[in-house]
Amino acid sequence: xxxxxxxxxxxxxxxxxxxxxxxxxxxxxxxxxxxxxxxxxxxxxxxxxxxxxxxxxxxxxxxxxxxxxxxxxxxxxxxxxxxxxxxxxxxxxxxxxxxxxxxxxxxxxxxxxxxxxxxxxxxxxxxxxxxxxxxxxxxxxxxxxxxxxxxxxxxxxxxxxxxxxxxxxxxxxxxxxxxxxxxxxxxxxxxxxxxxxxxxxxxxxxxxxxxxxxxxxxxxxxxxxxxxxxxxxxxxxxxxxxxxxxxxxxxxxxxxxxxxxxxxxxxxxxxxxxxxxxxxxxxxxxxxxxxxxxxxxxxxxxxxxxxxxxxxxxxxxxxxxxxxxxxxxxxxxxxxx
Numbered sequence: 010x011x012x013x014x015x016x017x018x019x020x021x022x023x024x025x026x027x028x029x030x031x032x033x034x035x036x037x038x039x040x041x042x043x044x045x046x047x048x049x050x051x052x053x054x055x056x057x058x059x060x061x062x063x064x065x066x067x068x069x070x071x072x073x074x075x076x077x078x079x080x081x082x083x084x085x086x087x088x089x090x091x092x093x094x095x096x097x098x099x100x101x102x103x104x105x106x107x108x109x110x111x112x113x114x115x116x117x118x119x120x121x122x123x124x125x126x127x128x129x130x131x132x133x134x135x136x137x138x139x140x141x142x143x144x145x146x147x148x149x150x151x152x153x154x155x156x157x158x159x160x161x162x163x164x165x166x167x168x169x170x171x172x173x174x175x176x177x178x179x180x181x182x183x184x185x186x187x188x189x190x191x192x193x194x195x196x197x198x199x200x201x202x203x204x205x206x207x208x209x210x211x212x213x214x215x216x217x218x219x220x221x222x223x224x225x226x227x228x229x230x231x232x233x234x235x236x237x238x239x240x241x242x243x244x245x246x247x248x249x250x251x252x253x254x255x256x257x258x259x260x261x262x263x264x265x266x267x268x269x270x271x272x273x274x275x276x277x278x279x280x281x282x283x284x285x286x287x288x289x290x291x292x293x294x295x296x297x298x299x300x301x302x303x304x305x306x307x308x309x310x311x312x313x314x315x316x317x318x319x320x321x322x323x324x325x326x327x328x329x330x331x332x333x334x335x336x337x338x339x340x341x342x343x344x345x346x
Contacts, residue, residue, distance in 0.1 A: 036265035042075040045083035045101040053226060053288055054102065054250070055079050057157060057281035061252075064273035073269060075100075094150035096257035102157055105249050106187050109328075112145045116328045117337055119189040121318040122311065124247040124341075127158070127286060132344045134249055138336045143251070152254040154274040157281045159224055159248035160289055164241045165233055166220025167213075170304050171241035174198070174313045183209055183221040192321040193245070194222075197314065213237060224248065225292040226285065234299040242305040245314070252278070 044062065048054040055077075062075035083089055086103035090111065093101060108115040117123075124130040133139055134156040143153030164171055168180050177197040184190040186203035194201035202218055212218045213236040220237065228240065252274050259267065297303055306314075326334045 036263040037069050037072045037269070038263075038266070039072045040074070040262075040266070042073060042099045042270075043078060043083065044075050045078045045081075045089045045098060047081045047086060047103060048079060048230075050077075050079045052079075052230060053281060053285045054157075056284055057277045058102065060280050061273055061277035064276050065270055068269045068273060069266070073266065090151070090253070093253060093255040093258075096255050098255065099258050100252070100254045102250050102252045104159065105156075105251050106185060106190075108146070108151075108251070109187070111149050111151070112142075114142045114145045114329050114333060116189065116325055117142060117333060118249055119187060119246065120322055120325045120334075120337075121189070121193045121245055122315045123337070124161075127247075127282070129341060129344045130158070130247050130249070131282070133337060133340045136340055138333075138340050141336075142333070146253065147256055150256045152256050152259045154252040154254060154271055155278040157250040157252060157278055158285045159250050160226060160285055161244040162222045162224055162246045162248055163228070164220060164222045164243050164245070165228060165237040165239060165301070166241075167216070167236075167238050168219050170239045170302060171243070172304060172306065173310055174317060181217075181219040183212060183218045189321055189325055190246070192324055193318050196317050196321055210236065222246075225289045225296065229292040229295055234296050234301050238300075238302060240296060240301045240303045242303065243311075243314075 042065070044058060046054050046058050050059075058077040058079065062077050065073045065075045083098060083101070084092065086101075086107040089098060089101040089103060090108065092098035094111075105115045105118045109119070118134075124133070139156060143156075146153045164182075166180055166182070169176055171177060174197060177194070177199045180199045182194050182199040182201050183204045184194055184201050186205070191201045191203060204212055204218065209218075209221055210231060210233070213221065213233065220239075221233065222243070222245070223231070223233075228234070228237075254270075262270075293303070
């Protein structure tokens with residue numbers, strides 16, 4: 010007996026692409042994902058987090074629901090990292106500098122004057138060496154997905170414009186509680202003081218410190234122009250952020266779910282970098298409008314500072330190992346200028 014044509018076609022479809030799509034859909038279950046970050050919702054970080062959540066929802070037909078928590082409402086970077094390792098939180102984005110105590114190889118991104126521009130940073134971070142450093146996190150219970158951008162760090166102070174290496178002498182400078190940052194600015198001649206970011210504005214206002222260093226966006230959003238006069242474009246360190254997931258949680262996802270989240274993270278990365286760079290250009294103009302005196306250091310003086318920072322760079326090499334540092338240098342040589 011002949012089977013009706015519709016039955017034959019239906020059977021063929023169920024064994025072909027339609028069956029594949031059905032299997033794909035079955036690989037995605039309803040899940041809630043808590044995604045934490047440190048800045049507020051209106052920041053570049055917040056805007057990228059929202060896009061990330063939207064992309065995950067769209068690609069999973071709403072099954073993967075990402076809830077974003079800004080303004081450090083789930084804790085500091087350190088606290089969130091520990092929550093991910095323990096499986097108490099699913100995902101976050103934070104500074105690579107705070108991961109150095111967990112994975113020493115992350116210290117390579119703290120190298121003073123490592124990148125000359127964003128093109129170099131993108132090429133190295135998104136390339137094989139960037140991936141290699143991220144993969145080290147898995148030994149510690151974290152999964153690295155992509156690098157976002159915090160940006161190049163620049164200096165502000167109330168004492169004098171920084172035009173030469175000698176101008177750093179005696180300035181009380183707040184730096185992140187990070188050994189390489191402390192060593193770098195001590196070598197420059199500054200009185201480098203570690204201080205939590207949450208205490209920085211008050212310290213500048215009360216003149217407990219003379220200056221600080223951060224990307225333009227942070228200088229503007231934190232209103233440091235109210236308590237700082239001089240801004241010097243040093244670009245002394247490029248600061249990446251990194252999107253991480255709890256390995257304990259990630260390993261429980263299907264390959265399809267992992268793929269959806271990773272692709273969404275890449276889209277959010279591209280958006281975040283473009284947004285951050287556009288915002289940095291606007292921020293610099295706005296800081297000038299707010300009355301800050303802005304100057305750039307000459308290439309000759311930058312080279313002097315790089316030479317002066319060599320012992321701090323050696324500390325990085327001693328921490329991460331010469332092979333990794335040489336790999337980064339080899340990748341940089343491919344990018345040109």
